[in-house]
Amino acid sequence: MAKGEVKLLGSWPSPYVMRARIALNLKSVEYEFLEEKLGVKSELLLKSNPVHKKIPVLLHHSKPICESLVIVQYIDEVWSSGPAILPSDPYDRAVARFWASYVDEKFFPALRALPMAQGKEAMEAAMHPVKEGLALLEDAYANHSKGGPFFGGGQISYLDVAFGCFLGVIRVSEKVTGVALINEHTTPGLAGWAEEFCAHPAVEDVMPDTDKLTEFINRIIKMKSQSPN
Amino acid sequence: MAKGEVKLLGSWPSPYVMRARIALNLKSVEYEFLEEKLGVKSELLLKSNPVHKKIPVLLHHSKPICESLVIVQYIDEVWSSGPAILPSDPYDRAVARFWASYVDEKFFPALRALPMAQGKEAMEAAMHPVKEGLALLEDAYANHSKGGPFFGGGQISYLDVAFGCFLGVIRVSEKVTGVALINEHTTPGLAGWAEEFCAHPAVEDVMPDTDKLTEFINRIIKMKSQSPN
Numbered sequence: 075m076a077k078g079e080v081k082l083l084g085s086w087p088s089p090y091v092m093r094a095r096i097a098l099n100l101k102s103v104e105y106e107f108l109e110e111k112l113g114v115k116s117e118l119l120l121k122s123n124p125v126h127k128k129i130p131v132l133l134h135h136s137k138p139i140c141e142s143l144v145i146v147q148y149i150d151e152v153w154s155s156g157p158a159i160l161p162s163d164p165y166d167r168a169v170a171r172f173w174a175s176y177v178d179e180k181f182f183p184a185l186r187a188l189p190m191a192q193g194k195e196a197m198e199a200a201m202h203p204v205k206e207g208l209a210l211l212e213d214a215y216a217n218h219s220k221g222g223p224f225f226g227g228g229q230i231s232y233l234d235v236a237f238g239c240f241l242g243v244i245r246v247s248e249k250v251t252g253v254a255l256i257n258e259h260t261t262p263g264l265a266g267w268a269e270e271f272c273a274h275p276a277v278e279d280v281m282p283d284t285d286k287l288t289e290f291i292n293r294i295i296k297m298k299s300q301s302p303n
Numbered sequence: 304m305a306k307g308e309v310k311l312l313g314s315w316p317s318p319y320v321m322r323a324r325i326a327l328n329l330k331s332v333e334y335e336f337l338e339e340k341l342g343v344k345s346e347l348l349l350k351s352n353p354v355h356k357k358i359p360v361l362l363h364h365s366k367p368i369c370e371s372l373v374i375v376q377y378i379d380e381v382w383s384s385g386p387a388i389l390p391s392d393p394y395d396r397a398v399a400r401f402w403a404s405y406v407d408e409k410f411f412p413a414l415r416a417l418p419m420a421q422g423k424e425a426m427e428a429a430m431h432p433v434k435e436g437l438a439l440l441e442d443a444y445a446n447h448s449k450g451g452p453f454f455g456g457g458q459i460s461y462l463d464v465a466f467g468c469f470l471g472v473i474r475v476s477e478k479v480t481g482v483a484l485i486n487e488h489t490t491p492g493l494a495g496w497a498e499e500f501c502a503h504p505a506v507e508d509v510m511p512d513t514d515k516l517t518e519f520i521n522r523i524i525k526m527k528s529q530s531p532n
Contacts, residue, residue, distance in 0.1 A: 125405060125439060137394060144400045151393040164380040165366060171373045176354060210354060 080105040081133040083119050085112070087290045089182075089239035090142035091130040092280050096235050097149040099276035101156035143174055146235055160232050166218070170226065173214050174236035181207040182240060188247045189291055197251065204247075208261050211237065215263040223270040230274055238271040245284040246291055309334040310362040312348050314341070316519045318411075318468035319371035320359040321509050325464050326378040328505035330385035372403055375464055389461050395447070399455065402443050403465035410436040411469060417476045418520055426480065433476070437490050440466065444492040452499040459503055467500040474513040475520055 082098070082105050084091030098105050110116055110129055122131045122138035132139040132148065139148050150159040161167050184203035191200035214233075215225060222228040225237070248255050258265045272281050282290075311327070311334050313320030327334050339345055339358055351360045351367035361368040361377065368377050379388040390396050413432035420429035443462075444454060451457040454466070477484050487494045501510050511519075 134394075139394070139397045139401075141401050141404055144397050144404065147400065148393055148397040151396065164377055165363075165368070167380065168368045168373050168377040171376065172368075172370050175370055175373065 078106065079135060081108055083108050083110060083131040084129045085110050087282055087287055088129060089243060092239040093142040093235050094130045094132055094145045095280045096276050097146045097159055100159060100230065101149055101153040103153055143236060157229050161226050169218060170232040173233050177237045185240060185243055185247060189250050189295060204255060208255060212261040212264050215267060223267060234271055241268055241272060242282045242287050246288045249284060249288055307335065308364060310337055312337050312339060312360040313358045314339050316511055316516055317358060318472060321468040322371040322464050323359045323361055323374045324509045325505050326375045326388060329388060329459065330378060330382040332382055372465060386458050390455050398447060399461040402462050406466045414469060414472055414476060418479050418524060433484060437484060441490040441493050444496060452496060463500055470497055470501060471511045471516050475517045478513060478517055
């Protein structure tokens, strides 16, 4: 691969950026990681994603691809240098896409609200949809993992990448709230899955350290609480 | 095709249901359309989409597929009895998926707010993001239609289906506000595209009549304004 062929605009704490990194790792694609600074958007980012002005952006031969799940599918379609990320069966693909969309539209917005909840009542209210989401994902895992450690069965696939990227934020939420969201009693399938996922060679180097991520999220919450808007 | 092999749970005014119907028409797939009644969810819908309890749901050999864009991709992958809906080039596919996601996440929420805006000031504020969205989509059309009448070039493809299903609601909004949102001066590309799209054999029978849709949307707005929540 020519040097500079693949670049990724990102930031280490972003779960969405992690999706692209895991997909590139799964395909053994070498890439240059261009770290965006917090609160400053580079010229290259503004030029590459003028609609949303958000990371991640994958640059392949200088052509930009935006939106994390679009990037993961693009990587899967362009590089055959690793296992397929999308399941091969159309129905399994539809199921994986359905749950990936659920994770983005319902689960993560609920999870993101958790560290912001102040007081016992607000915390309980914020906890409810997160636990409900995890119960649904536990069922999805039981129904689709086919006895393998991952959502797609024996190997990491699309939904593992889409959901697994939030395990860092889940761990931070567990630390902040003192509640084990994923545990062997209420979500035994997800508990085993999370362990396997985080130990996978394509994941372990890009999954952020919980303490470092907690510190980062606290900094963001503080910045937001001090912002006039 | 065996009778009953393909069923679609839907409702005539829903733009999301229209996506599935256009995709099935493009592939010449015969299907049974099971119309859901307004305000009542059938047992079959609750059983088939227990997570969101929403239409459309495609039933293929009784297996449910939910979420309109997931359904369109599934139809494209399963049936080769018509032209490919997703572009063949991975980069073109990524571009189409990016804009389809933009349409769902940014454009339609803005469009949906329009008929609800009361008073001149609220209307102007609600109009701004819709016009901004249409300007971006006009640019996307100019950049990607390759001189053909459709977003994908010479034939209807993914983004045409994803965005085109909202043309009924756009026409209702034009009627209600008296503002031509898509017109030959500000969005000449989209004006020509909208005409071609609505006249396409896969589309013309499922695109709702503007007067009938206006009446339906007015009824929904009235119901919502009378609801205690």
